[in-house]
Amino acid sequence: EVQLLESGGGLVQPGESLRLSCAGSGFTFSTYAMSWVRQAPGKGLEWVSAIGGSGGPTYYADSVKGRFTISRDDSKNTLYLQMNSLRAEDTAVYYCAKDYSVTQWGQGTLVTVSS
Amino acid sequence: DIVMTQTPLSLSVTPGQPASISCKSSQSLLHSDGKTYLYWFLQKPGQSPHLLIYEVFSRFSGVPDRFSGSGSGTEFTLKISRVEAEDVGVYYCMQAIHLPRTFGQGTKVEIK
Numbered sequence: 001e002v003q004l005l006e007s008g009g010g011l012v013q014p015g016e017s018l019r020l021s022c023a024g025s026g027f028t029f030s031t032y033a034m035s036w037v038r039q040a041p042g043k044g045l046e047w048v049s050a051i052g053g054s055g056g057p058t059y060y061a062d063s064v065k066g067r068f069t070i071s072r073d074d075s076k077n078t079l080y081l082q083m084n085s086l087r088a089e090d091t092a093v094y095y096c097a098k099d100y101s102v103t104q105w106g107q108g109t110l111v112t113v114s115s
Numbered sequence: 116d117i118v119m120t121q122t123p124l125s126l127s128v129t130p131g132q133p134a135s136i137s138c139k140s141s142q143s144l145l146h147s148d149g150k151t152y153l154y155w156f157l158q159k160p161g162q163s164p165h166l167l168i169y170e171v172f173s174r175f176s177g178v179p180d181r182f183s184g185s186g187s188g189t190e191f192t193l194k195i196s197r198v199e200a201e202d203v204g205v206y207y208c209m210q211a212i213h214l215p216r217t218f219g220q221g222t223k224v225e226i227k
Contacts, residue, residue: 035216037216044207044218044219044220044221045156045164045207045209045218045221046218047214047215047216047217047218050214050216059214059215061215062215095163095164100211100214100216101152101154101169101211101216102154102166102209102216103166103169103175104165104166105163105164105165106163107162107163108163
């Protein structure tokens with residue numbers, strides 16, 4: 001059974017940084033692309049970023065390009081999202097998901113950016 | 116970016132009755148490989164989204180057969196043949212032909 005477990009969310013002030021992690025199990029992690037999708041409170045789904053399998057190419061939404069960095073450590077079956085220069089509009093639940101087509105999702109971790 | 120437009124945005128359904136949600140994309144989702152990359156997700160209250168339908172009409176593992184998808188090109192439909200209480204939540208379509216992936220606004224389904 002595929003399991004994705006996000007961690008690292010919390011309350012930060014505008015301009016600060018945060019690193020999210022997502023531990024994957026139940027599948028051959030290194031062979032799959034992985035994605036991040038976020039959901040602002042009471043809002044819909046917004047794709048954020050993706051990375052190819054085995055450290056392949058990276059992709060970003062325009063809204064986070066230059067501020068967020070996606071990476072992975074296949075030896076630890078873990079996906080990361082380094083978020084810098086955080087803004088209030090980055091407040092959301094962040095989900096990691098398997099594959100470019102986000103076929104399976106974790107339970108999410110809440111990031112709140114507020115002064 | 117491809118814009119995904121869902122209608123209606125909310126739906127109230129009597130248990131046992133059918134329900135239908137429409138999704139339109141601003142560009143064709145037909146790939147040169149012959150597949151059409153339209154996905155449907157359900158987000159139940161308090162849960163993360165989960166995949167129902169991929170590539171227009173293929174049900175994901177464990178999805179009941181009362182859920183069906185249809186359509187082509189830029190117009191798609193998700194149908195629930197007989198709505199059950201456990202089907203409440205927000206349904207999203209998503210295009211998976213181009214990055215960035217984009218989602219419809221969501222359709223909230225409630226039980227009467």
